[in-house]
Amino acid sequence: MGFINDYKNKLMSAMDAVCLVHPGDWVDYGAFCCAPEYLDAALAMRQDELWNVKVRALAFPGVAAVVKVPAESGRFVYNSWHFSSGERKSHDKGSCHFIPFVYHEGPSHYRQNLHCDVCMVRTAPMDSFGNFNFGIANSFQRAIIENARTVIVEVNENIPRCLGGAEESVHISEVDVVVESDNKPLLTLPDAAVTAVDKAIATRIVHEIEDGSCIQLGIGGMPNAVGKLIARSDLKNLGVHTEMLADSYLEMFEAGKITNSKKAMDRGKMVYAFALGSQRLYDFLDNNPSCASYAVDYTNDLFNIAANDRVVSINNALEVDLYGQVSSESAGFRHITGTGGQFDFAYGAYHSRGGKSFICLSSTARDAEGKLISRIRPVFDPGTVVTLPRSITQYVVTEFGMVSLKGKSTWERAEALISIAHPDFRDDLVREAENMRIWCAANRNDEVLHMVGACA
Ligand SMILES: CC(=O)SCCNC(=O)CCNC(=O)[C@H](O)C(C)(C)COP(=O)(O)OP(=O)(O)OC[C@H]1O[C@@H](n2cnc3c(N)ncnc32)[C@H](O)[C@@H]1OP(=O)(O)O
Numbered sequence: 431m432g433f434i435n436d437y438k439n440k441l442m443s444a445m446d447a448v449c450l451v452h453p454g455d456w457v458d459y460g461a462f463c464c465a466p467e468y469l470d471a472a473l474a475m476r477q478d479e480l481w482n483v484k485v486r487a488l489a490f491p492g493v494a495a496v497v498k499v500p501a502e503s504g505r506f507v508y509n510s511w512h513f514s515s516g517e518r519k520s521h522d523k524g525s526c527h528f529i530p531f532v533y534h535e536g537p538s539h540y541r542q543n544l545h546c547d548v549c550m551v552r553t554a555p556m557d558s559f560g561n562f563n564f565g566i567a568n569s570f571q572r573a574i575i576e577n578a579r580t581v582i583v584e585v586n587e588n589i590p591r592c593l594g595g596a597e598e599s600v601h602i603s604e605v606d607v608v609v610e611s612d613n614k615p616l617l618t619l620p621d622a623a624v625t626a627v628d629k630a631i632a633t634r635i636v637h638e639i640e641d642g643s644c645i646q647l648g649i650g651g652m653p654n655a656v657g658k659l660i661a662r663s664d665l666k667n668l669g670v671h672t673e674m675l676a677d678s679y680l681e682m683f684e685a686g687k688i689t690n691s692k693k694a695m696d697r698g699k700m701v702y703a704f705a706l707g708s709q710r711l712y713d714f715l716d717n718n719p720s721c722a723s724y725a726v727d728y729t730n731d732l733f734n735i736a737a738n739d740r741v742v743s744i745n746n747a748l749e750v751d752l753y754g755q756v757s758s759e760s761a762g763f764r765h766i767t768g769t770g771g772q773f774d775f776a777y778g779a780y781h782s783r784g785g786k787s788f789i790c791l792s793s794t795a796r797d798a799e800g801k802l803i804s805r806i807r808p809v810f811d812p813g814t815v816v817t818l819p820r821s822i823t824q825y826v827v828t829e830f831g832m833v834s835l836k837g838k839s840t841w842e843r844a845e846a847l848i849s850i851a852h853p854d855f856r857d858d859l860v861r862e863a864e865n866m867r868i869w870c871a872a873n874r875n876d877e878v879l880h881m882v883g884a885c886a
């Protein structure tokens with residue numbers, strides 16, 4: 431077939447392919463496990479010939495080779511849409527920058543606002559129809575490609591073929607260069623341990639979920655705990671419309687909880703934009719017609735999320751202030767991850783018929799000196815980024831209770847949030863609320879606030 435000839439004509443070594451990058455270029459690496467680790471290593475080897483090459487990535491697995499080239503040399507300037515733990519540590523050292531965005535707008539940024547010279551993405555091997563599948567990171571790979579001067583695919587045999595949906599692949603006719611990689615195994619995540627606090631929070635949330643609900647679980651340990659609990663519950667006929675697919679979805683599916691039979695959109699399909707988890711999850715996704723991979727302007731579109739009934743969105747946060755603002759991506763000037771899809775799903779879930787959006791967090795954390803601190807704060811530290819404005823936040827859940835902030839005045843919010851703070855911090859929080867003029871005669875007295883497990 432002609433596709434094989436096209437493939438052969440476009441095949442190059444990694445070192446030859448990265449010679450298509452010029453000084454001053456913008457280079458895109460795509461997202462998560464489909465970032466081109468093989469080409470990244472080759473690009474870094476050209477450091478003596480290049481300068482001011484700007485790289486954009488999204489949650490690169492580990493630390494990219496171009497980041498290891500000293501930033502002060504001016505060879506590469508590395509930017510990320512959402513920090514992986516490697517990128518977080520690179521940012522701490524000054525060698526990685528952050529790009530703020532809400533995830534559903536990623537494709538439109540590339541189609542309308544951004545310039546890309548060279549796009550490098552890791553894909554599955556070409557199929558018999560000439561398509562390279564984006565595997566477990568559909569995200570916004572196609573939008574990057576459509577706008578790039580040069581498109582290079584790095585083929586890796588370990589990438590599962592994830593069926594669309596839409597925008598799940600690129601055709602050989604749209605590709606300039608094919609590079610066959612060393613077939614490095616994909617990053618897998620260990621099963622996150624479920625703590626007693628996670629379990630207490632997850633139990634409260636699972637009580638709020640009805641049969642036929644459509645589930646979105648966010649990134650991190652706590653949402654994972656909710657999935658595990660659902661798998662052991664009596665719930666039935668759940669649907670999935672999410673951005674990230676993790677192992678807990680597999681557990682729910684195997685336990686027969688997920689049928690997708692009540693969904694208004696994509697009935698019968700588990701909809702997602704990327705996956706991160708175990709090799710077992712990646713094997714489950716390979717050629718699986720029960721799952722549909724879409725780009726994020728579909729999965730995270732506010733109206734698409736709201737189109738299903740009883741959407742339940744469950745996401746983690748770092749801190750919540752007494753106004754009800756949620757911070758999930760930074761702690762002071764330490765940038766930790768990103769907005770990701772948190773805003774999209776919190777907004778979309780609330781607007782679904784019967785939908786609910788939950789922000790969950792343990793009531794306390796330890797600071798750098800090991801001191802216990804409250805995650806319910808009067809106000810955030812300077813530099814802390816607001817992920818959800820107070821007008822968007824619906825339910826906030828800690829191990830001490832669950833409150834809804836929608837429609838509540840500032841004094842009601844303060845009272846509700848203090849009621850789910852750790853008891854040791856409640857008196858201080860009341861005093862701060864008074865100073866902030868969000869406490870009034872109608873507020874409950876301290877005795878009531880000390881009742882553990884208060885619930886609005
Ligand atoms: C995916 C979907 O379908 S949609 C939406 C989901 N997306 C989002 O919610 C985006 C924002 N949220 C997130 O990125 C995550 O949920 C987080 C960061 C809030 C929590 O994720 P977890 O994996 O549970 O966090 P984890 O406990 O591993 O901590 C991550 C880092 O934050 C630091 N951290 C955690 N809590 C705090 C805190 N209160 N103060 C300061 N730093 C903190 C940790 O020390 C760690 O840093 P390190 O790697 O240098 O040690």
Ligand SMILES: CCCC(=O)O
Pocket residue numbers: 511512533649673768769770771772
């Ligand atoms: C950017 C993807 C990850 C997330 O939403 O947290």
